[in-house]
Amino acid sequence: MHPTYLRAVMAQWASGVVVVTTMRDGGERHGMTASSFTSVALDPPLVSVCLATDSTTCRSVRRSGVFAVNVLGHDHEDIGRRFAASGSGSNRFDVGNWSTATTGAAVLADAVAWVDCVVAACHPAGDHTIVLGLVRDAATPRPAPPLIYHDRTYYEGIAR
Numbered sequence: 462m463h464p465t466y467l468r469a470v471m472a473q474w475a476s477g478v479v480v481v482t483t484m485r486d487g488g489e490r491h492g493m494t495a496s497s498f499t500s501v502a503l504d505p506p507l508v509s510v511c512l513a514t515d516s517t518t519c520r521s522v523r524r525s526g527v528f529a530v531n532v533l534g535h536d537h538e539d540i541g542r543r544f545a546a547s548g549s550g551s552n553r554f555d556v557g558n559w560s561t562a563t564t565g566a567a568v569l570a571d572a573v574a575w576v577d578c579v580v581a582a583c584h585p586a587g588d589h590t591i592v593l594g595l596v597r598d599a600a601t602p603r604p605a606p607p608l609i610y611h612d613r614t615y616y617e618g619i620a621r
């Protein structure tokens with residue numbers, strides 16, 4: 462299976478869009494756009510994200526042991542693009558109203574939802590790492606339609 466072909470096939474899977482935030486060694490915040498967010502268990506409350514092992518976010522999540530997952534709203538395309546751009550580093554947080562959750566990870570004031578987690582386990586999976594998070598806190602700050610990603614295109618998830 463050629464990676465380019467598998468990527469094209471998987472691009473047909475529509476997903477929501479999240480920003481995974483964490484802290485770097487010096488305490489500064491870091492984060493990336495992700496679509497691999499999944500609810501795993503209710504008791505105990507577990508979620509997962511699947512992060513490229515060589516990404517700054519994955520390294521920082523492993524070292525800090527904490528992360529938050531921010532579910533983006535239909536009007537957050539600029540944030541989704543910003544947190545996916547390579548090399549944009551700390552200025553990713555220049556857009557959006559960010560505050561700090563219990564673990565120290567950043568949460569977005571007008572996210573559709575967020576969960577704040579401590580790392581429960583990290584499982585290697587090829588060039589990615591499946592990160593399991595134990596949810597310490599969660600909120601639904603804004604009841605709004607979500608941002609959707611399909612075939613490399615952002616959509617506003619408006620109900621029919």
Ligand SMILES: Cc1cc2nc3c(=O)[nH]c(=O)nc-3n(C[C@H](O)[C@H](O)[C@H](O)COP(=O)(O)O)c2cc1C
Binds near residue numbers: 478513546
């Ligand atoms: C819609 C979308 C979803 C993405 N989902 C993931 C994901 O689930 N896991 C991942 O490792 N990268 C994902 N990416 C790519 C990262 O956002 C991108 O590589 C980012 O620059 C990594 O930042 P970092 O190296 O500073 O951690 C996604 C990108 C986009 C646009």
